[in-house]
Amino acid sequence: MLNDTWDFITGLSAAQLISYFWPFFLFDLTRYVVFDVLILTLYLPRRKRNKQRRAEARKLLFHEKPLVSVIVPGKNEGKHIPRLAESLTRQTYKKLEIVIVDDGSDDDTEIICRKLHRDGKIDQYVRNEVRGGKASAANTALYYSTGKYVIHLDADSELRYDSIETILLPFYMDANIAAVGGDIRVANLSQTMATRTQAIEYFKGISTGRTVSSMLGILRIIAGAYGAFRRDTLDRLGGWDVGPGLDGDITMKIRKLGLKVVHEPHAVCYTNVPTSFRKLARQRFRWDRSMVRFRARKHVDVLMPTSNFRLSNFIATVENLFYNLFLNFKWWFYVAQVIFFYGALLQHIIVVNYVLYTLANLAEFLVATVLLRKTLRKQDLLLFLYLPLMPLYTGLYLRIVRTYAYIMEFIHKASYADRWNPWKVSRVVKKDGL
Amino acid sequence: MSEGVLITGDQNPLHLPAKKATDDTQWRSLDVGAEADYFLLEVGSESEAYRIIGLVRQKLLPAVYLKPLILINRGGDVSKSLQDQVDFVISSQQLEQQLPAKLLDEVESINRRIDALQEQRLKADTNIALRVVRYLYSRDREVEPVASIQNRGGYTFTGIESLFGGHDQSIWQTLDFLNSQHLVQTRFVTRTHQCASCGCAFLNFKETCPQCESEELDADDLIHHFRCGYTAELSDFRQDDRLVCPKCDQTLRHIGVDYDKPSMMYHCRSCDHRFQEPEIVTTCFDCHRTAPPENQIHRNIEAYKLSMLGVNAALYGLDSLFASILERRLQLLPLDVFERFIAVEKARIGRYKVSHSSLLLLDIKGLEEIYLTLGERTSEVYEELANLFYAMLRSSDLISSRNESMFLMLLTETSPDDAKIVEGRLSSGVGELLKASLGASPEIISQIVNVDNALDLTEYLESFLSEHHAE
Ligand SMILES: [Zn+2]
Ligand SMILES: [Zn+2]
Ligand SMILES: [Zn+2]
Numbered sequence: 021m022l023n024d025t026w027d028f029i030t031g032l033s034a035a036q037l038i039s040y041f042w043p044f045f046l047f048d049l050t051r052y053v054v055f056d057v058l059i060l061t062l063y064l065p066r067r068k069r070n071k072q073r074r075a076e077a078r079k080l081l082f083h084e085k086p087l088v089s090v091i092v093p094g095k096n097e098g099k100h101i102p103r104l105a106e107s108l109t110r111q112t113y114k115k116l117e118i119v120i121v122d123d124g125s126d127d128d129t130e131i132i133c134r135k136l137h138r139d140g141k142i143d144q145y146v147r148n149e150v151r152g153g154k155a156s157a158a159n160t161a162l163y164y165s166t167g168k169y170v171i172h173l174d175a176d177s178e179l180r181y182d183s184i185e186t187i188l189l190p191f192y193m194d195a196n197i198a199a200v201g202g203d204i205r206v207a208n209l210s211q212t213m214a215t216r217t218q219a220i221e222y223f224k225g226i227s228t229g230r231t232v233s234s235m236l237g238i239l240r241i242i243a244g245a246y247g248a249f250r251r252d253t254l255d256r257l258g259g260w261d262v263g264p265g266l267d268g269d270i271t272m273k274i275r276k277l278g279l280k281v282v283h284e285p286h287a288v289c290y291t292n293v294p295t296s297f298r299k300l301a302r303q304r305f306r307w308d309r310s311m312v313r314f315r316a317r318k319h320v321d322v323l324m325p326t327s328n329f330r331l332s333n334f335i336a337t338v339e340n341l342f343y344n345l346f347l348n349f350k351w352w353f354y355v356a357q358v359i360f361f362y363g364a365l366l367q368h369i370i371v372v373n374y375v376l377y378t379l380a381n382l383a384e385f386l387v388a389t390v391l392l393r394k395t396l397r398k399q400d401l402l403l404f405l406y407l408p409l410m411p412l413y414t415g416l417y418l419r420i421v422r423t424y425a426y427i428m429e430f431i432h433k434a435s436y437a438d439r440w441n442p443w444k445v446s447r448v449v450k451k452d453g454l
Numbered sequence: 455m456s457e458g459v460l461i462t463g464d465q466n467p468l469h470l471p472a473k474k475a476t477d478d479t480q481w482r483s484l485d486v487g488a489e490a491d492y493f494l495l496e497v498g499s500e501s502e503a504y505r506i507i508g509l510v511r512q513k514l515l516p517a518v519y520l521k522p523l524i525l526i527n528r529g530g531d532v533s534k535s536l537q538d539q540v541d542f543v544i545s546s547q548q549l550e551q552q553l554p555a556k557l558l559d560e561v562e563s564i565n566r567r568i569d570a571l572q573e574q575r576l577k578a579d580t581n582i583a584l585r586v587v588r589y590l591y592s593r594d595r596e597v598e599p600v601a602s603i604q605n606r607g608g609y610t611f612t613g614i615e616s617l618f619g620g621h622d623q624s625i626w627q628t629l630d631f632l633n634s635q636h637l638v639q640t641r642f643v644t645r646t647h648q649c650a651s652c653g654c655a656f657l658n659f660k661e662t663c664p665q666c667e668s669e670e671l672d673a674d675d676l677i678h679h680f681r682c683g684y685t686a687e688l689s690d691f692r693q694d695d696r697l698v699c700p701k702c703d704q705t706l707r708h709i710g711v712d713y714d715k716p717s718m719m720y721h722c723r724s725c726d727h728r729f730q731e732p733e734i735v736t737t738c739f740d741c742h743r744t745a746p747p748e749n750q751i752h753r754n755i756e757a758y759k760l761s762m763l764g765v766n767a768a769l770y771g772l773d774s775l776f777a778s779i780l781e782r783r784l785q786l787l788p789l790d791v792f793e794r795f796i797a798v799e800k801a802r803i804g805r806y807k808v809s810h811s812s813l814l815l816l817d818i819k820g821l822e823e824i825y826l827t828l829g830e831r832t833s834e835v836y837e838e839l840a841n842l843f844y845a846m847l848r849s850s851d852l853i854s855s856r857n858e859s860m861f862l863m864l865l866t867e868t869s870p871d872d873a874k875i876v877e878g879r880l881s882s883g884v885g886e887l888l889k890a891s892l893g894a895s896p897e898i899i900s901q902i903v904n905v906d907n908a909l910d911l912t913e914y915l916e917s918f919l920s921e922h923h924a925e
Contacts, residue, residue, distance in 0.1 A: 124716070134731065138664070147730055148676065148716035155683030156716070160676065163686050164719075164728060258701030262683040448680040448712055 028368040040362065040369055043354050044376050047347060052380045055232045056387045063235050064391065070193070077192035081185070085115050088184065089167030089251075093121040093157030097175035098129025105141045107178055113185040119144040120175075121161040124151030153445045154244075159259035162251075170254055173289070174245040178207060180288035180395065187248045187287035198253040198279035199271065200287070201239065202246030203227055203392070207290035210399055214300055216406045217413040218293045220381070223388040223403075227285050231391060234283035237332045241268040242281060246289035253279060262445055275333050288395050301421045308425035348422055377411035460494045488515055488576065492522040492541075492561050494549075500536055504616070507539050511589075511616040514578040519585065519617070520568050520592045522561045524553075538600065538612035541593075567592045570769060583628050584772050585617055587637055587760065591768035596759040599643055606740065608646050608655025609755050626653075629758055635772075637764035640756035648751040649738035656739035657750065661732035663722035670723040671732060675715040679706065687719060783840040784853050792854030793911050795864060804907050811905040812873035814863040817922060818884060819897040835891045842883045846876055856915055864905070873902045 038045055090108060092101070101120060108116055120142050122129050130147055137145040144164050148157065162170060169188060173179075180186075183202065190200045204226050206219035226243070233239040242249075244267040257273050271281050294300040358369055385404055389396065487493060493510060497503045503525060513519045523540040525532065532543050541564065542557050568575055571588070579585055590597060599609040611625055618625050632638045648655045662669050674687040677697070684701035691697040697706040697713075706713045720732050737744045760768065787795070799811050843861075847853065852864040865873050881898045889895040899922055903909060 137729075144728065145730070146676075146717065146719070148678075150678075150714055150716045152678040152685065152714070152716050153683065156678045156685045159683055159685040160678075160716075258682065258684050260683055262681065444710070444714070445680045445683075 022371075025368045025371050028365065029372060040358075040365070041373065041376065043347075043350065044373065044380075047350070048377070048380065052384060055228060056383060058232050058235065059228060059387050059391055063231060066235075073193055074189055077189045078185070080192045081113075081188055086168035087115055087117055087166060088113065088169045088171060088188065088248075089117045089119055089161075089165030090171045090173055090184075091119045091121070091158065091161035091165055092173050092175050093123060093154065093161050094175045095123040095151060095157075096125045096127045096129055098122070098125060098127060098132040100175040101129075101133055101136060101142070104173075104175060104178075105136060110181055111179065111184045112182045113188065116184070117144070117165060117167050118142040119161045119165045120146070121157045121164075122147040123153070123157035124148055151442050153262060153442055155260040155262045156445070158244075162254055162259045165251075168251055169248055170251050171248045172244055172246070174291060177204075177245050177289050177291040179246070180290075183246075183287045183289060187246075187284050190282050190284055191248075191250065194280065194282075196278075196280045197282055198250045198274050198277070199242050199281045200248045201230060201234075201242035201281070201283045202248070202287040202289045203230075203283070203285045203395075204243050204245050205288055205290050205400070206293050208292045208295065209403065212295050213406075213409070214297050215293055215295055216403060217409055218300065219400070220385065220403050220406060220410055221414065222293075223392070223400075224381075224384050226283075227392055228384060228388045230283035231285045234281075236335075237280070238335050239281050239283055240271060240337075242271045242283075243267055243289075245291050246287070248287075249274075253277065272333070275330070278330070285392055286395050297417065301417075304418065304421045305425045305428075308422045309429040345426065348419060348426065351419055352423065373415075374411050377415060378408050381407045381410040460496060486513075486518065487521065488517040490521065491565060492524055494524050494526060495540065496526045496528070500533060503536055504539070507616045508619055512619055514580065515576055516571055516579050516585075516588055517568060517575040519579075520564070520575075520589060522564045524557070524561075535600070535602075535612045539616050563594075564592050567594065574769075574771070581772065582617070582624065583631055583637075584767070586614055586628055586632065587764050587768045587772070589614060589617060590638070590758070590760045591765055596641065596757045598757040599755045603656075606652075606654045606656070607648065611758075632758070632764070635763070635767075636761055637767050638758040639761045640754075640758055642754055643757055644755045646753050646755055647736065647747060648753055649736075649741060649743065650745060650750050651743050652738060652741040653751070654738050654740035657736040658739060659734060659736050659747065661720070662735050663720075663725060663727055664729055664731070664733045665727040666722060666725040667733070667735075668722050668724035672721045672723060674719055674721065676717045676719060677706070677713055678716050679704070679713045681712065685716070688715075783837075784843055784847070787852055787854040789854050789856060789862075792852060792862060792864070795852055796905065796909070796911050799864060799866065799905055800907055800909060803905060809867050810869040812865045812868045812870050813903040813905055813909065813911075814865055814873055814877055814880075815899075815901045815903070815918065816861045816863070816877075816880060816884070817899040817918075818859045818861075818888075819899070835887070838887055839884065842880070842887060846880050846883070856919075870902050870904050877902055 032040070092104065105118055108118060118141075120133050120136075122133060122145065125147075133142065133145040133147070136142045146160055146164055148160060152160075158172060169191065171184065171187070179202075187200050187202050190197045204222055206215055206222055208215050209219035210216070230239055230241075247267070249270075253274055254270075256277065257270065261269050261273070274281055294303050358366065362369060382404070385407055389401065392400075495503060495506055497506060507523060510521065510523060511519050522542070524542045524544060525536070525540040526546055526549055527543050528546050537543055541560070544553070544557070548554065579588070593613075595613075597611045597613040600612050601608060602610045602612075604610070607626060611629070614625065618628075629638070633640060646655050647657050649657060660669050661671055663671060674689055676685060677688050677691050678685045679691075679699045679702065681704065682699060682702040684699055686700070688697070690700055691706065698704070699706060699713075704712075709715065717730060719728055719730060721728050734747055735744050736747050736750055796813070803809060803811060843853065847863065847865075850866045852866075854862045856862060865876060868876070877900050881900050885895045885898055901918070903914065
């Protein structure tokens with residue numbers, strides 16, 4: 021059978037190659053090639069050239085020693101807080117203020133945090149008896165924090181020892197930078213097959229993808245799990261807006277102010293990811309819906325030629341809409357095309373696609389390794405053994421979840437009723453058409 | 455039929471025929487009015503009323519201090535506190551005609567209970583605990599706590615206050631003592647905080663900064679505007695008399711609809727600390743000491759009413775306490791039951807003629823005075839005495855008492871020689887215990903009698919009493 025496939029490949033003309041495998045050659049390959057080439061030829065040499073500037077920035081940072089607020093909003097996260105507070109004391113950058121906001125927890129979060137607050141292990145603890153949702157909790161934390169920079173952190177994440185220092189440096193290299201995204205890595209990567217595939221996805225998507233977007237000035241999102249912001253900017257915006265995609269939302273709002281948003285691949289934050297494909301599907305369903313909502317609805321204005329029109333914002337949005345929405349539906353078009361017109365060649369086409377995408381994943385993984393080299397651990401490198409799973413993961417699993425989410429969002433406006441916001445908030449937002 | 459004594463204050467008495475008037479000079483006499491059915495009080499002012507009620511209630515003879523008190527109201531309101539301290543309030547008009555039948559019934563029922571004290575009613579009664587017990591008995595009702603700013607404990611018991619002549623601390627002590635002796639039953643009414651150093655119930659509860667202890671705090675509500683997610687303190691939203699969101703410029707309309715108040719924040723003016731849980735401290739209005747509430751005294755405030763044991767104490771004195779403790783611990787038998795056991799034992803021994811039993815009599819002189827010396831510790835000593843008896847007696851032995859200090863024990867299957875050993879141990883044990891507690895050994899008389907057909911318990915006791923208690 022493999023011989024047949026080999027014969028099939030060698031017998032292909034260039035036109036046939038394109039018509040049978042156009043999604044790979046026209047879209048994915050170009051994207052991979054573009055990204056990888058950019059990383060290797062532009063980003064890495066530039067980072068090397070900037071070595072001196074980074075050293076200067078570091079000097080400035082430690083000379084000024086601004087107060088940095090680490091804000092941790094959340095519900096029922098009390099169990100993570102003692103370890104988090106403890107791990108923050110081991111950061112190379114020490115002038116931190118830890119502000120915990122408890123968004124109506126119904127477990128023993130209050131007892132744990134009140135004690136930490138009394139013992140001086142955390143600087144501020146605000147308990148909201150009534151749950152207000154993620155945005156309200158983050159805004160409460162912002163209100164009661166005083167640092168010049170504000171780091172938004174998830175309670176169950178863990179920072180590499182030099183992470184805060186690293187995430188602050190871009191502010192000292194470019195005064196127009198108002199927000200810096202940290203590099204999210206998977207903490208529980210060795211746990212299940214689901215966590216391993218996510219770990220590889222994070223390397224590609226977050227580490228490589230955001231580094232390139234950042235370099236091109238089209239970074240769309242700063243992860244809520246770990247992002248640093250200038251306080252003056254957050255104050256101008258009145259903090260976070262309501263919604264399941266509030267991380268992407270605040271990033272867009274900062275960009276609209278004409279300020280820069282960058283990704284820092286060496287500012288590492290380890291986070292726990294869903295351990296089963298079922299739980300993962302639920303998480304992605306939520307993320308994908310919010311993508312549609314905030315890109316395609318709320319910030320549709322960046323596509324309009326208004327006074328504060330910016331090409332980079334336009335491109336950031338178009339690129340995102342294109343890759344996520346268009347490419348997603350193009351994929352189903354391709355599947356239909358193959359089944360109806362090339363049904364006889366189905367198995368060959370599948371095998372070839374599989375090989376092509378596996379090779380592309382391998383190439384991407386290698387580039388990520390070069391990009392992140394000093395921050396990688398041994399278990400990160402061992403992930404390459406699982407690369408052959410990735411075409412199934414990204415090509416089938418994620419696509420199915422995503423398609424479902426998009427359809428639901430367009431048809432039902434379902435995300436207004438999401439479980440991350442209390443109904444009282446969703447109701448008002450839905451009514452006001454936000 | 456019923457005869458009252460009119461007591462007047464400084465005012466001129468109403469001229470009521472057929473009623474004797476009395477004045478302050480006569481009050482020096484011990485038994486003034488002892489035979490009257492009630493006292494009528496006619497005074498010009500409430501303070502005068504309190505003074506005279508105090509005079510009555512602090513007399514020594516139960517027949518006087520327990521006497522029903524009827525206050526004549528010559529117009530105007532009578533304060534609740536005064537009403538609580540007398541038994542009845544009537545108007546002068548009512549007095550002109552005939553006292554209401556209902557009132558007279560109640561007077562009679564109080565007097566019936568006073569009469570139940572028999573000869574005790576004319577014996578001076580100095581023990582405040584006993585006086586309270588007798589008062590509660592004669593009134594047959596619960597005495598309830600009344601909130602009062604006049605009383606440092608925050609509560610007083612107006613019903614019995616006049617028995618105490620103004621020492622409110624001793625009201626609490628006496629009621630606690632009665633409770634500890636199971637002489638009263640309590641009913642929970644409320645709870646107070648009292649100063650741990652002086653007992654004063656007037657405490658100032660204050661919120662303070664947990665960081666610098668300052669009391670100068672501001673408190674502000676947190677506001678969460680739903681539509682934009684903005685969350686800040688209320689003062690940031692205040693614009694003139696409206697609430698306007700500083701982020702989205704919308705006017706807030708209805709709490710719960712477009713905004714809510716998820717929590718509250720304190721701000722310390724002296725150290726700028728912000729916190730949600732202020733430290734609560736209490737400062738005593740009297741001694742000015744400050745302490746956290748958990749270090750102050752938390753006290754249950756209760757209503758009191760006499761228990762069965764208390765009724766017993768009212769009739770026979772607090773000395774019967776020992777008997778009641780023994781009753782609990784040793785199953786003290788009533789004397790007539792004990793007598794029947796002796797008769798059975800006599801018959802058994804007479805029939806089989808193989809065994810001996812002994813009767814041991816123990817008379818502890820002055821046990822009835824032990825309360826005067828020991829006060830609240832009395833019951834502890836009684837418990838120890840009971841334990842001593844319990845340790846010396848076997849389960850087949852029986853015990854009874856003739857009065858508060860004379861005990862009878864039937865030691866079955868015990869020869870008079872063996873009984874001597876028990877007798878020696880018991881009387882030396884009792885002697886040592888009382889010496890350790892009272893500082894002096896009381897006189898203890900003990901006798902052993904062989905239980906046989908010749909023994910007539912009633913006769914024996916009569917002759918013992920006439921020999922040792924010649925009165
Ligand atoms: Zn608002
Ligand atoms: Zn303070
Ligand atoms: Zn005091």
